[in-house]
Amino acid sequence: MPWTDQITFDERGLVPVVAQDARTGEVLMLAWANAEALQLTRSTGRAHYWSRSRKSLWAKGETSGHVQEVEDVRMDCDGDAVLYRVRQTGPACHTGERSCFHRGIDGEAAGEAADARHMLDRLDEIIATREQERPEGSYTTYLFTAGIDKVLKKVGEEATETVIAAKNGDNAELRSESADLLFHLMVLWRTRGLDAADVWGELERRFGQAPRPGSTAARASRSADGT
CATH class of the missing domain: 3.10.20.810 (Phosphoribosyl-AMP cyclohydrolase)
Structure with missing residues (x-):
């Protein structure tokens, strides 16, 4: 039929x-x-x-x-x-x-009406526009102009600050530092020519799958099973 x-x-x-x-x-x-x-x-x-x-x-x-x-x-x-x-x-x-x-x-x-898309999709669009148009006075423009080494340095700094915020037990600080880290990661992806959608797709691909061999999750699973 x-x-x-x-x-x-x-x-x-x-x-x-x-x-x-x-x-x-x-x-x-x-x-x-x-x-x-x-x-x-x-x-x-x-x-x-x-x-x-x-x-x-x-x-x-x-x-x-x-x-x-x-x-x-x-x-x-x-x-x-x-x-x-x-x-x-x-x-x-x-x-x-x-x-x-x-x-x-x-x-x-x-x-x-307000833009119905998720904030991450709107942010990705703004980052892409900044890369193409390079408006003066934009922090994102500054990062793209400074190059990948500067972007990598910022990702490292924000990752460290996120860890410190989590250790300090201050969720307001953790929220702020996590947002900074995610923003700089998205700039890094754009700098390297990696579409954010590809990252979301990778997460989608992994969702519901067994842990990859050799991963921390796989090792933890074996330990829980007594293997």
Whole structure:
């Protein structure tokens, strides 16, 4: 049985599709799809939808270049809604906004909403912008200009200060030093050309796996087993 037979389409043969950033979890847009659009999405790896106004199939980014590479297709418990987990190129919204859901409700008024992405994703974007544009007066610009040795020195200093804060038992100090350490680590990754998403991906890959042979966790596990 085709998997689309498990979808509950409406009287027009359509189902709502939510597109979500696979890396950040941010909701990007809502559109509609019929069975053919869903099948094309699965077979091509790119998001396809059905245009209710034009009454035709369309591939996201076919004219703008803002394509959605689909990592995963899911359906809800009732089968009457579909989720595309995507890697978005450029903005998802036709207005040029990153997400179509860029407006928030405050009382009776609608206005610009706060950035829904995790702080680490926003910070990574700022660091990348600083590297490219090098604005004067920016501390991040100073680090990139000073070079990797300076960045490494700062990472070492902040790591030591984080350890000291933890030993001192002061959580406010530990919070502050941990934030400094994480920031300088992210600058180091950018300096070395390592995408933060690759680090998150490595953590994801390890999640739920048995400890690697020779690791501290593996040795601890053997000790607990009496081996």
